[in-house]
Each structure stands twice: as structure tokens, then as C-alpha cells.
Amino acid sequence: MSTQQFPVIGFIGAGNMATALAGGLLAQGWPAPRIWLSDQHLPQLQAHAERGCRTTADNAELVAAADIVVLAVKPQVMAAVLQPLAASVQARRPLIISIAAGLSVASLDAWLGGGQAIVRAMPNTPALVQTGAAGLFAADAVSHAHRQLAERVLSAVGLAIWVEQESLIDAVTAVSGSGPAYFFHLMEAMIAAGVQLGLGEREARALTLQTALGAAQMAITADVGPDELRRRVTSPKGTTEQALRVFQEADFTTLVARAMTACADRGAELAQELGAARHF
Template sequence: MSDYTIAFIGAGNMASALFGGLINQGFDADKIWAADPYPASLEQAAALGVNTTSDNHTAIAQADIVVLAVKPQVLKDVVTPLQESFATRKPLIISIVAGIEMTSLERWLGNQQAIVRCMPNTPALVRRGATGLFANPHVSEKQRRQTTEILDAVGISLWLSTESQIDAVTAISGSGPAYFFLLIEAMTEAGSKLGLDRQTAAQLTLQTALGAAEMAVSSDVDAAELRRRVTSPAGTTEAALNSFERDNFRTVVETAVKAAKQRSGELAELLGQ
């Protein structure tokens, strides 16, 4: 690592997670620049040893790779004045801004720019993130490897064959943490109604969620087989799973994920204007 310099336009939580993860992986903090208008964000970045500035042009002038990490509502206003700097430096541009499609990025950033659009999720903040990646034709194989290296510093990253798959990634992993949080809420509440105090119900639920996830990640079989292995015939687990099936649990999940995907497309159209 560290054979390139990275500039972050925006130094909020996700940007901090990324350069914190990179530094943890051995990346040289002196090759990271963070640009942000808010002194508090720059102070947080400086505490990790990275270079800081309130001037986006200064950050871009140093960079081989620029990570766009601002709110989608302000991205156009932030990057349009930077077109000349991008044209001069010709960095790889990685956008982690939700909902902004490649056509909008190319229009705002200037022609012939190498751009990767990413959809990371919030577990990146604890280096357990999952990110979908899509590159435009100007991105080289070396730049793809660099992008993977950067995003893998906070979890896993997967390349997509079409940009339209970004909406599906948003629906599965982008919004997905909230689905699991809802299940944790519901199981905790159910435990309380069964007579456990809330703290005990919450601890049991959280540890069970953690254990199940770690088993699924480390196993050489899929989730369906793991489910079968822990489901004894006529036992307690089977009773619960049969109840889920009678209430069309799979359909509920599919309908919810489709709603998230549809909304992702709607927001992309709205934000890209």
C-alpha cells in the first residue's frame, strides 16, 4: 500500500472510517488528505495523522485518488467548481455518495474522468462493511485494484457488472443493517414479553445475532443448510420456523427489499438533476 496519495472531499464519519481503516492496514497517513469546511471534522482527521485543509483544490492537487464523501444533496455544488482541478490532475475518482448515478457524476466532474461509484454501508464504521462497486470505462485495472484495496480496508467489496445493480446492493446491504436491527428489536421485545428483563433479552439477542453471523461467514455450507442443521424435527426451532413460514416471512422480506430498490432508483433520478 501507500504507492499513491488519496484525498477525501468530505471528512465525515464514513470518510474517517475509510482512512482509519487504511492506516490500520499500514497505509502511510502522510499520503492521505482530508478536505472539509468544518473545523471539527478536520480536527478529527488530524488526530489520525492525516493532512487536512479547508480547500478542496489543495487536496486534489496532491492526489492520485479522490474520494467524494459529501452528502448527496450538496455534491453537485461541491464538485462543479472543481472540474479544472480534476482535468489537470486526472485522478481516479471514487464516489461513496449514495444515490448519484454515473451519468450525473460524469456530467459534474468533467469528461474522460476515471470514476468508480460505490455503495458502502454503515458497518464500515466498525470495519465490517459490504460495498458494491461499479466503474466507468476510463478506470484501469490498476485503479480497480486500488479501489478494492481502499474499500476492503473497512470490510469486503464486490464489483458489479452493471450500474443498475447498485440499486439492488442498496436494498440488500446498504439498507440491510436496519433490517437486522429491526429483528433485534423485535426479538428483544418478545423476550421481555416472555418474562426476561429487557437487558437480559437484549444481551441474549445480540450475542445470538453475532454468533449466527460468524457461523454463516465461516461455514463451508450456505445459510439454508445451517438452518436445517439446527432444526430438530418436532422441536422448538421447527415450531418457530413453521410460524414464520405460515406468516409468509420470505414474502415480507422480498417485498421490503423491492421497496428499498424502487426507492433507490427514485432518489437517484431526483438527486441527479
């Protein structure tokens, strides 16, 4: 393929998520010299340089070269990172993809001088093992071609789903952004309970993790929903029914809904708190 099919993509910040996305793009055949990464922590860049990617400690140098700029720094420092780049971004007009939690399109656009094509994305940590799930929202200035590019980048490490209202990014955060932690917590509890029932920690852990993997694979490949799969493994008066009855008595469904609502609410609060730095 020609290099025209591979725009120059630059990651400002070379942490775990940027590393995952860069790795996914490389695995899909994106030429390493057309992937740039910038970071103030130079050792963070070494592995990328060894793979043939372009690396720099100068964000302005990256912006001057990039057709797509992925914002992958911590939300708390985003304003300080972006404001010095506003003139360069205005001149270059790259597609901006933000993977920083809690930062609204309005705040990002203001820090960059206004009128930018910005896609706000919420990936999750399974992207590190190429099984991520991301929600994406496009600002008004984002074209159809920009949408295709953004989806191409995020789908390099898993599933990419568009939402048409920015407020729904908070719902994405509650479902998939923070979702891995819910499953990890359930795994912890199952392992601990298995040990209490007499299994060794190693055996309880192996059985729990394989069961989680198997259940997810069944749910992904089945032609019915998780509700029907649950019914199919729940025999009347059987062992599974007894376990599920305890969950029901504890109002498990309501508990999950409360937890996810708290997560979404906090996402909205963060957007307000972090956006207040717009004019510092």
C-alpha cells in the same frame, strides 16, 4: 514500503464513512501524510490532523494533491461541491471514488467535465467497525490498475464486491447498504419479545446480540449455506420448528423480498431525482 505504493488519497467530506475508510487505511499501514481530508466543518478534521493526516477546508487544494479522490459528501450537495472543481479534476485526472448514495456515474462525470475514471461504491455502516460490505461499479474510463486501487480502499474496512452493471448498485443497496437496518429491526423485535416472555431488558438484549453475532459467524465460516444451517438447528416437532412455522405462515420470505425491492426502487428514483440537478 515506498510512498509509490501508497498514492495520495483525498476525502472530500470527513464524516463517519470517510473516517472509517481513513482509519482502515491507517490500520493497513497507509502513511498518514498521504491521506488528505477536506471539510467545511473544521472540528470534524481535528482528530484526523492529530493522527498525522493532512487536512484542509479547501477542496481544490486537496484535488491538486490527490491521486485518488473519494467523494464523501451528502448527495444533495454533490453538484455544488463538484462543479467548481471540474477544471482542477480535468487537469489532475485522479481516480474518483463516490460513496454517495443515489448518484449515477453519468451525473458525477457531467459535474466534473466529462471523461473521468469514476468508481461508484456503496459501502455500509459496519465499515465503522471494520466489518463492512461494499459493492463497486467501474465506469468505462476506469483501468485495471484503478480497479485494484478502488478495491484496496474499500476492502480496508471489510468486503468489496464488483458488479458489472451500474443498475446493480441498487440491488447492492437493498442487500448490504440498507441491510444492517433490517437486522437491527429484527434484533429490536427479538429483544421486545424476550422481555414480553419474562426476561429482563438487559438479558434479552445480551442474548439477542450474541446470538446474532454467533449466527453470522457460523454462516461466514460454514461450508454450507444458511438454508442448510437452518435445517440443522430445526428438529422435527421441536421448538425452533414452531417458531419458523409462524414466520412461514406470515410469508416472511415474500415480505423480505418486497422490502428489498422497495429499497432498490427508491435507489433508482433517487438517481433520477438527484441527477436532475446536473445543469442547475
